[in-house]
Amino acid sequence: MNAPASLTRSVVVQIACVAMVAGGLGALTAAVEPGRWIVMAFAAVTAIAAMVGLLRRGSRHAAMPTLAGLALSALGLLLGYGGPGGAAQLLLDAGTLGRVVATAHEAATQANASFPPMPSSRPIEMLVVAGALAVYLLLDAVAVGLRAPAWSGLVALGLWVPTTLLVLPAPLWAFVISATGYLLLLAASTASGSNAANSLAERARVTSFTARYIAAVAAATLLVAPALTHLPIWASVTLPTLGGDVGGPVRISSDLDLRADLGSRSGQVILTYTTAAPDLGPLRVFTMTNFNGRSWSDPDSPANDLVPVVPGEQLVPVGVDAPAPASAAVRVTIARLQDVHLPITISPRSVTIGGRWEYDATRDQVIGRQTTSAGLTYSMSASIPTWTSAELAAAGRGGDVPAEALDVPLTSRTAAVREVAQRVTAGATTPYEQAVALQNYFRDTRNFTYDTTVAPVTSDDAVWDFLQEKRGYCVHFATAMTVMARMLGIPARIAVGFLPGQPTGTTYTVTGKQTHAWPELYFAGAGWVRFEPTPAVQTGLAPAWTSPGTAPAASPSPSATADSAPVPTSSAPTTAPAAGAGGATGSVSSWPAGWPWIGGLVLLGSALGLVGLRRHRRRTTIDPEEAWASLRRRTSGAGVQWTDASTPRAVVAAVTRRVSELGGALSDEELAALRSLAAAVEDLRYAPRPAEPGGVDLRRHVDAVASAISRAVSGRPARDAGPTVLPSAP
Numbered sequence: 200m201n202a203p204a205s206l207t208r209s210v211v212v213q214i215a216c217v218a219m220v221a222g223g224l225g226a227l228t229a230a231v232e233p234g235r236w237i238v239m240a241f242a243a244v245t246a247i248a249a250m251v252g253l254l255r256r257g258s259r260h261a262a263m264p265t266l267a268g269l270a271l272s273a274l275g276l277l278l279g280y281g282g283p284g285g286a287a288q289l290l291l292d293a294g295t296l297g298r299v300v301a302t303a304h305e306a307a308t309q310a311n312a313s314f315p316p317m318p319s320s321r322p323i324e325m326l327v328v329a330g331a332l333a334v335y336l337l338l339d340a341v342a343v344g345l346r347a348p349a350w351s352g353l354v355a356l357g358l359w360v361p362t363t364l365l366v367l368p369a370p371l372w373a374f375v376i377s378a379t380g381y382l383l384l385l386a387a388s389t390a391s392g393s394n395a396a397n398s399l400a401e402r403a404r405v406t407s408f409t410a411r412y413i414a415a416v417a418a419a420t421l422l423v424a425p426a427l428t429h430l431p432i433w434a435s436v437t438l439p440t441l442g443g444d445v446g447g448p449v450r451i452s453s454d455l456d457l458r459a460d461l462g463s464r465s466g467q468v469i470l471t472y473t474t475a476a477p478d479l480g481p482l483r484v485f486t487m488t489n490f491n492g493r494s495w496s497d498p499d500s501p502a503n504d505l506v507p508v509v510p511g512e513q514l515v516p517v518g519v520d521a522p523a524p525a526s527a528a529v530r531v532t533i534a535r536l537q538d539v540h541l542p543i544t545i546s547p548r549s550v551t552i553g554g555r556w557e558y559d560a561t562r563d564q565v566i567g568r569q570t571t572s573a574g575l576t577y578s579m580s581a582s583i584p585t586w587t588s589a590e591l592a593a594a595g596r597g598g599d600v601p602a603e604a605l606d607v608p609l610t611s612r613t614a615a616v617r618e619v620a621q622r623v624t625a626g627a628t629t630p631y632e633q634a635v636a637l638q639n640y641f642r643d644t645r646n647f648t649y650d651t652t653v654a655p656v657t658s659d660d661a662v663w664d665f666l667q668e669k670r671g672y673c674v675h676f677a678t679a680m681t682v683m684a685r686m687l688g689i690p691a692r693i694a695v696g697f698l699p700g701q702p703t704g705t706t707y708t709v710t711g712k713q714t715h716a717w718p719e720l721y722f723a724g725a726g727w728v729r730f731e732p733t734p735a736v737q738t739g740l741a742p743a744w745t746s747p748g749t750a751p752a753a754s755p756s757p758s759a760t761a762d763s764a765p766v767p768t769s770s771a772p773t774t775a776p777a778a779g780a781g782g783a784t785g786s787v788s789s790w791p792a793g794w795p796w797i798g799g800l801v802l803l804g805s806a807l808g809l810v811g812l813r814r815h816r817r818r819t820t821i822d823p824e825e826a827w828a829s830l831r832r833r834t835s836g837a838g839v840q841w842t843d844a845s846t847p848r849a850v851v852a853a854v855t856r857r858v859s860e861l862g863g864a865l866s867d868e869e870l871a872a873l874r875s876l877a878a879a880v881e882d883l884r885y886a887p888r889p890a891e892p893g894g895v896d897l898r899r900h901v902d903a904v905a906s907a908i909s910r911a912v913s914g915r916p917a918r919d920a921g922p923t924v925l926p927s928a929p
Contacts, residue, residue: 209255210252211387214380216248219355227327227361228369229368235319236323240324261344265340310326348385359377466711470532485540489603490678507557514543516547519724521724541564542697543565550579552578591744594630595723596690605690613660616686620683620686630720631722633689647676673733678716690721694717696714717732736884746842824884830901834854834904839912851877
């Protein structure tokens with residue numbers, strides 16, 4: 200075979216192998232939410248394929264290029280995911296391998312605890328990249344090293360295993376790409392064999408056969424295969440499932456590990472409920488008080504004071520002196536929840552349900568002798584929470600609570616976490632004010648970012664890790680507030696359940712994405728009271744009773760908190776977009792350069808391309824939440840304030856009214872700027888798919904509105920010099 204032909208065939212073989220891997224990655228989009236992992240896996244495979252292809256041109260040993268590719272892939276994974284927090288690093292150190300192993304373990308934990316499509320995260324990204332590289336190297340070894348290209352089709356199925364076993368609908372284009380790559384590989388191999396022929400006739404015969412073979416398989420792929428999927432026998436074929444199937448039952452784990460998410464966070468419907476009460480609040484499934492520094496768990500011994508659930512009899516938790524009368528009728532229908540705990544309201548209620556169910560007044564949860572199942576229907580007559588800030592401020596810490604509600608696990612960072620808790624609540628004088636200060640600290644987007652990705656552990660204290668990472672999801676926010684409240688002497692526990700679903704009239708649909716955890720703090724006479732430290736981007740407004748007009752402004756700046764901790768860390772608030780935007784969170788995983796051979800140069804080029812793309816996408820303007828926080832700070836200095844409970848629309852109306860009362864007026868441009876900013880905040884917080892701000896200059900809106908408010912406030916009489924607190928949302 201002449202050199203040009205050999206070079207062409209080598210290039211075609213590598214392209215075919217990469218195409219087969221790319222098709223497998225496309226199939227994985229049915230099991231993992233699309234995100235950065237697709238780009239990273241494809242770039243890594245392409246870079247290694249280029250290096251292996253070049254090495255094959257100068258190597259006489261069939262296995263050497265594959266082994267070199269394996270070594271370089273391992274080095275790339277160690278450097279790309281072995282840094283502190285799972286970030287990239289330029290040099291290996293003693294802890295690199297351990298961090299990569301921890302990230303791999305975290306990926307396995309997330310995979311086992313998730314339902315398809317599982318959220319994209321950095322551990323899952325590393326797992327996919329490693330799997331894609333492994334499949335490519337096996338494809339190269341079988342097709343080129345062992346000269347058995349026909350068997351490479353079985354190797355390529357490795358990336359299709361999750362989609363196939365979970366019976367997920369893989370996209371047609373993924374199959375077409377994989378099949379095209381496989382046929383291309385066979386054609387290149389057949390053409391190579393035909394070059395050994397000594398006659399033009401033999402060469403033409405082989406070429407003709409190859410063309411007919413490719414055409415026949417392509418026709419079968421595009422025409423026959425889709426038709427087969429509509430035959431009755433196709434639907435009767437079942438495959439074993441791993442980790443539950445996409446339409447199967449859902450159970451919320453009663454052992455919450457802070458390195459893994461809550462049960463299923465997919466879009467499948469868990470339950471629906473009907474009620475005319477718009478302020479019912481979340482539905483709680485169970486509560487937990489035992490925390491070991493890393494995870495939550497049920498008590499070791501079962502409750503011994505369970506009472507049967509009697510229809511019409513109000514279930515009142517321990518510690519509630521005077522429960523409000525029932526005023527809301529709720530009817531719940533289970534879709535996919537399979538759990539021994541029954542979802543109930545957070546305030547006292549009566550439950551009417553068939554079967555054997557018992558009530559635990561200490562933990563305020565209903566437990567069954569059987570699990571819930573699809574089609575189960577029950578009703579509740581519930582009271583609406585009527586706590587007020589004044590009542591909670593007057594309440595004390597004491598009460599009949601489990602001893603575990605004050606337990607704080609001893610770790611190497613306990614003292615540092617306690618110091619942060621004390622600094623955050625330095626201006627608070629009552630347990631209630633301390634609780635509000637903690638909640639406001641965590642909900643402030645200048646301090647923390649809601650993010651479903653989880654970095655590998657860096658210490659033996661999950662709360663400390665979260666305070667340093669400054670990003671996490673509901674379990675992290677709830678755990679941090681619960682532990683810090685206990686450090687201040689306030690009994691606290693964590694509750695798990697569902698946020699209010701999507702309303703359609705009086706019917707609310709709850710999906711796995713509403714699975715949520717929140718802290719409940721105990722106040723004498725009031726009982727266990729829900730707080731909401733998770734930012735509004737996920738939870739909406741904080742409970743009304745947690746946003747008093749006189750709440751202490753004890754939320755220190757991010758730099759003050761971080762600088763006070765014993766271990767130095769970056770205090771700048773993160774600017775990566777929240778999860779949901781394709782999973783592009785965290786630092787860029789660049790493939791380090793400096794290797795003294797051409798494979799390193801190829802990987803460096805890939806890394807520079809990804810970094811350039813990320814820089815190109817970097818936003819040049821502030822987002823609506825940042826603009827809203829900036830306006831809030833600037834108007835607070837002018838004497839006009841509002842709380843987290845104030846909706847954007849309420850702020851618009853209140854600001855306009857207050858400026859008018861002070862003798863001023865917003866111009867048309869200033870009013871339009873305020874409304875535009877409020878609309879952008881509403882869209883970001885509550886829209887299923889928030890729109891991009893586009894060319895709107897939110898900074899100019901903030902400047903215009905703040906200047907108008909300052910101008911109006913500065914002109915008021917001296918006797919009205921006190922701050923103006925805008926009313927909270929009803």
